[in-house]
Amino acid sequence: MAKAESRRIAILGAGPIGLEAALYARKLGLPVTVYERGHVGEYVRRWGHVRLFSPFGMNCTRLGREAVGKADLPGDNDCITGHEHVAAYLEPLAKSELLRDCIKNETSVIKIGRAGFLKSDSPGDAKRGHSPFRLLVWRQNQERTDEAEVVLDCTGTYGQHCWMGEGGIPAVGERAAEQQISYALEDILGAKRGHYAGKSVLLVGAGYSAATTAVQLAAVSETAPETWVIWLARAAKTQPLPRISNDPLKERDRLAAKANNLAARGDGNIEFHGQSHIQSVEWKGQDRGFRVTARCAGKDQSWDIDRIVANVGYSPDTALYRELQVHECYASLGPMKLAAALQKQSSSDCLSMGAMGPATLVNPEPNFFVLGSKSYGRNSHFLLRTGFEQIREVFMLITGKPDLDLYKAAK
Numbered sequence: 001m002a003k004a005e006s007r008r009i010a011i012l013g014a015g016p017i018g019l020e021a022a023l024y025a026r027k028l029g030l031p032v033t034v035y036e037r038g039h040v041g042e043y044v045r046r047w048g049h050v051r052l053f054s055p056f057g058m059n060c061t062r063l064g065r066e067a068v069g070k071a072d073l074p075g076d077n078d079c080i081t082g083h084e085h086v087a088a089y090l091e092p093l094a095k096s097e098l099l100r101d102c103i104k105n106e107t108s109v110i111k112i113g114r115a116g117f118l119k120s121d122s123p124g125d126a127k128r129g130h131s132p133f134r135l136l137v138w139r140q141n142q143e144r145t146d147e148a149e150v151v152l153d154c155t156g157t158y159g160q161h162c163w164m165g166e167g168g169i170p171a172v173g174e175r176a177a178e179q180q181i182s183y184a185l186e187d188i189l190g191a192k193r194g195h196y197a198g199k200s201v202l203l204v205g206a207g208y209s210a211a212t213t214a215v216q217l218a219a220v221s222e223t224a225p226e227t228w229v230i231w232l233a234r235a236a237k238t239q240p241l242p243r244i245s246n247d248p249l250k251e252r253d254r255l256a257a258k259a260n261n262l263a264a265r266g267d268g269n270i271e272f273h274g275q276s277h278i279q280s281v282e283w284k285g286q287d288r289g290f291r292v293t294a295r296c297a298g299k300d301q302s303w304d305i306d307r308i309v310a311n312v313g314y315s316p317d318t319a320l321y322r323e324l325q326v327h328e329c330y331a332s333l334g335p336m337k338l339a340a341a342l343q344k345q346s347s348s349d350c351l352s353m354g355a356m357g358p359a360t361l362v363n364p365e366p367n368f369f370v371l372g373s374k375s376y377g378r379n380s381h382f383l384l385r386t387g388f389e390q391i392r393e394v395f396m397l398i399t400g401k402p403d404l405d406l407y408k409a410a411k
Contacts, residue, residue: 007367007398008033010135010148012109012320014040016059016085017372017387018154019093019103023063024391026098027406028399033146035137037108040094041086043158047185048083050212053252055079059384060089062407067096079251107139112151113323114365123325129366150367150398153321156374157314164204164310166277166295177283177290181308185209188216196307197224202292204278205311206233206240207380208252211259213309218268228269230303232276232294238264240274273297281308316374325364334377335363335370342379355389358397369394 009025011018014036025032036042052059057076065073074080074088094103115131122128132147161183165171174181186192197220203213214231221227233240239260247253263272273296282291289306316333318326329339341356361369371390373382388407396404 007149009150011152011154013154014103015043015156016384020388021152021154021391022099022102023067024395024406032102034103035107035109036105039105041090043156044082044086048081049187049190050185051079051081053249061388064093067098068092110136110138112321119323124364126366153370154372156372157316160315160317162313162315164278164312171278172280174281177281180283181310183310196220198226199306200228201307202305203229203231203309206235209311211241211255213311214259214262214270218262218270221269231270231272233274236275316377324368327364329377332377332379334375338375355386355393358393361394
């Protein structure tokens with residue numbers, strides 16, 4: 001195995017965590033390549049019309065500010081949109097002197113293996129770490145293999161949606177209708193307004209994404225009163241979102257309060273049904289919409305619907321490292337040590353969850369680390385500032401320097 005100072009580091013994903021990890025590596029003088037299947041901040045761009053709950057000061061670092069070198073960054077207390085975050089911070093960071101030559105856009109890593117080893121070879125043996133990783137890379141319709149001594153998977157989860165059928169499997173007909181269903185955060189008040197205004201919409205989900213969709217659809221109904229929303233959620237509650245007492249993230253609390261009010265009072269042309277499970281979806285064709293059947297409080301109900309928005313969450317793509325020895329949590333699909341540490345947390349508020357220590361990032365596969373939202377698997381309580389702490393911890397492991405802290409040095 002190469003010395004820490006010369007190990008080639010492959011970072012998968014040029015989102016907020018991937019870029020920050022690359023910056024940390026370059027500040028240490030380590031060789032690094034960032035592979036991004038789309039463009040910098042790809043997933044943030046996809047929901048970029050939405051305002052972040054957390055203020056800008058929680059979503060950047062001192063290292064990043066120094067690298068960007070701009071005096072007109074958003075204020076620490078500003079809650080900006082995803083598009084604004086990309087334009088003000090992520091793109092300038094990617095173009096900075098330290099990072100501009102190491103980011104490979106439109107370059108996908110398809111699979112990761114270990115040279116000379118199959119998944120079943122030498123379980124948990126440190127000697128696997130003496131052999132480089134092999135990355136199958138796809139770029140411009142051509143395949144190649146690259147090698148690295150260290151891999152940081154920062155690919156997130158937004159690209160792989162969950163299913164809306166009961167039990168987490170696709171509802172009958174859902175796979176056939178998948179291309180007609182939106183599983184994302186749609187720009188309902190902007191570019192997609194015409195797609196939803198005056199339509200009947202089935203909304204599935206009970207998290208902050210579904211709340212955002214509900215509030216936006218209610219706003220559309222004010223000027224397009226034919227807009228009607230059937231909102232379905234699994235839990236047997238009249239108010240889908242939990243409220244956090246004295247929530248310091250005011251934007252989060254405002255959204256929860258407004259969405260809960262819409263669900264409980266039926267305002268905004270919204271009809272809310274708790275204890276509901278989708279059974280079947282029939283796509284009837286263009287301009288004819290869907291026929292949807294759900295079991296609501298033990299009784300089957302059916303609706304003819306123009307649009308479906310399934311804000312049912314996302315799942316990590318673990319197939320990427322299927323040939324590596326990664327111990328996954330049977331519940332969240334995140335790496336097991338971190339998942340176990342998160343499970344012990346008494347609070348479900350993301351603000352109370354920091355990094356859990358370097359040991360929780362270690363996998364049976366030497367020098368392979370999952371960081372960022374993907375490290376939480378299906379647990380949605382991840383914050384960017386937690387990812388920055390993970391980066392600090394993972395480079396303690398990579399360099400073998402337990403006291404290493406570039407953020408402290410940068411103060």
